[in-house]
Each structure stands twice: as C-alpha cells, then as structure tokens.
Amino acid sequence: MKKYSQHINHQHIARLLTHSTEQLDGNVVSALQQARAVALQRQRVHAPAFSLSAIGHHAHMPHTPSQWVATAILLAAIAVGAIGYWQNAQVPVDIEILTDDLPIEVFVDQHE
Amino acid sequence: MNKLVAAIALCCALNSSLVSASPEPWLTLPPAEREALAPLYQQWNSLPETQQHNLRRLAQHYPKLNAAEKRRFQSRLVTWAQLTPAQRQAAREKYRAFSQVPPEKREQVKLMVKQNQAAQQSASAVAPATVTAPVPAPVAAQP
Numbered sequence: 619m620k621k622y623s624q625h626i627n628h629q630h631i632a633r634l635l636t637h638s639t640e641q642l643d644g645n646v647v648s649a650l651q652q653a654r655a656v657a658l659q660r661q662r663v664h665a666p667a668f669s670l671s672a673i674g675h676h677a678h679m680p681h682t683p684s685q686w687v688a689t690a691i692l693l694a695a696i697a698v699g700a701i702g703y704w705q706n707a708q709v710p711v712d713i714e715i716l717t718d719d720l721p722i723e724v725f726v727d728q729h730e
Numbered sequence: 731m732n733k734l735v736a737a738i739a740l741c742c743a744l745n746s747s748l749v750s751a752s753p754e755p756w757l758t759l760p761p762a763e764r765e766a767l768a769p770l771y772q773q774w775n776s777l778p779e780t781q782q783h784n785l786r787r788l789a790q791h792y793p794k795l796n797a798a799e800k801r802r803f804q805s806r807l808v809t810w811a812q813l814t815p816a817q818r819q820a821a822r823e824k825y826r827a828f829s830q831v832p833p834e835k836r837e838q839v840k841l842m843v844k845q846n847q848a849a850q851q852s853a854s855a856v857a858p859a860t861v862t863a864p865v866p867a868p869v870a871a872q873p
Contacts, residue, residue: 705784705787706787708822709784709787709788709791711825711826712788712810713788713791713795713803714825715806715821715822715825716788716802716803717795717802718825719802720839720843721847722806722810722821724828724843725824725825726809726820726821727821
C-alpha cells in the first residue's frame with residue numbers, strides 16, 4: 619500500500635480519470651451531461667448569494683431587504699471609518715503647528 | 731446573513747465611538763487632559779462635541795512635549811479653537827507646504843519672522859502710551 623501510494627500523484631490520478639472516461643459508453647456520457655445541465659440549471663434558478671467575496675468579481679446588487687440594510691450599514695461604517703482615519707491623520711500636523719517655533723499666525727489666515 | 735449584519739453593525743458602532751464621542755463636561759475630563767486644555771476652561775462646555783473630541787486627541791500628546799512646546803501649545807490653543815474648520819485646514823496645508831521647503835530656507839524664514847517680531851516689540855515699547863480721554867456724549871439740544 620505504501621509503495622502504491624508513492625506512485626500516485628495528481629498527474630497519475632488525472633491520467634487514470636481521463637483513461638476511465640474514455641472507456642465510458644455513450645449512454646453513461648449522455649446521462650452525465652444531462653445531470654450536469656440540470657445541476658447548472660438549478661444553480662441559475664437560485665438568487666445569487668450576496669457576499670463580500672463577490673465584490674469586484676461579480677458585482678451583485680442586494681436582493682432582499684436585509685441585504686440592503688447590510689449594504690447601507692457597511693457603507694455607513696466605511697464612511698465613518700474614513701472620517702475617523704482622516705481626523706486621526708490631522709493630529710500630528712495640528713500638534714506641530716501648535717508647538718512649532720514659528721508663531722501660529724504664520725500659518726493661519728485670520729481673514730478667510 | 732444575520733451574522734454579517736451583526737458584524738457590520740458592531741464595526742459601525744466601534745467606528746462611531748472613535749469619531750464622535752458624547753460631549754464631555756469640563757469637570758469629567760481626566761486631570762491630564764484638563765491640564766493640557768486649561769486655556770479652554772471657560773469655553774469648553776460650549777464647544778461642539780466634534781471639536782471637543784479633536785482637542786482631546788491633541789491633549790493626549792501634551793505629556794510627551796518638552797517645556798517650551800507645552801508653553802507654545804497652551805498659548806496657541808485658544809486661537810486654534812477659535813478658527814473655523816476651513817481655517818484650520820488651510821493652516822495644515824500651509825504647514826505641510828512649508829515642511830517641503832529646504833531646511834536652510836526654512837531657517838531663513840524663521841530668522842526673518844523672529845527679526846520681525848523683535849522689531850514690532852521694540853516699536854511698541856518705544857511708542858509713547860497714548861491715553862485717550864473719554865469723549866463726552868453729545869447732549870441733546872434743549873428746545
């Protein structure tokens with residue numbers, strides 16, 4: 619068994635499968651083709667699942683109210699996160715302006 | 731799906747807590763923040779909560795500053811808080827632009843500003859103090 623498993627690799631398996639399918643008779647092949655067509659048909663009937671992994675791959679629109687809610691919350695979270703990030707990014711510059719040895723009036727235009 | 735909604739809602743809640751905290755009365759601020767923001771003591775409770783939040787973030791850096799920086803920070807805080815968001819943003823952009831200037835030119839500008847300040851101070855010290863007498867209010871003509 620150990621010796622046999624050493625010889626089996628994925629290329630070997632692929633060769634075996636190809637060889638096996640060539641041995642199938644016409645009825646079996648057509649039955650398999652029909653089964654594949656039915657399975658594909660069933661897959662098309664179902665509404666595509668909305669998932670994050672679909673973004674950029676298949677831009678699915680939300681279908682159900684809960685998907686719309688999730689999308690809205692996600693967009694709101696992204697917007698709020700972006701604002702928070704932007705505000706945090708300002709802190710070092712603000713500190714530098716407030717502590718620089720140049721007076722603040724150099725950077726501030728009071729007449730704006 | 732419900733798990734996804736819950737997870738997104740949680741992220742949203744966490745984010746919102748970072749962006750806008752509820753307004754904080756002066757007396758509830760931690761002592762370290764009160765020390766940093768002391769010049770704003772009188773106007774603190776009337777500041778918008780977003781501005782309070784931003785100022786508190788600045789105050790968190792205060793303990794790390796040296797003595798001179800702390801003095802400058804506090805002396806400029808009221809001016810900074812009184813600016814509009816657009817003025818603050820313009821100041822940030824000017825500061826960033828100034829940071830791109832070569833160091834030797836920056837030093838020249840700093841020297842010029844210091845000389846200008848010194849000249850203004852000496853001029854104000856030399857100028858005689860003018861006392862303006864209060865102008866009496868015009869008396870309405872009696873009929």
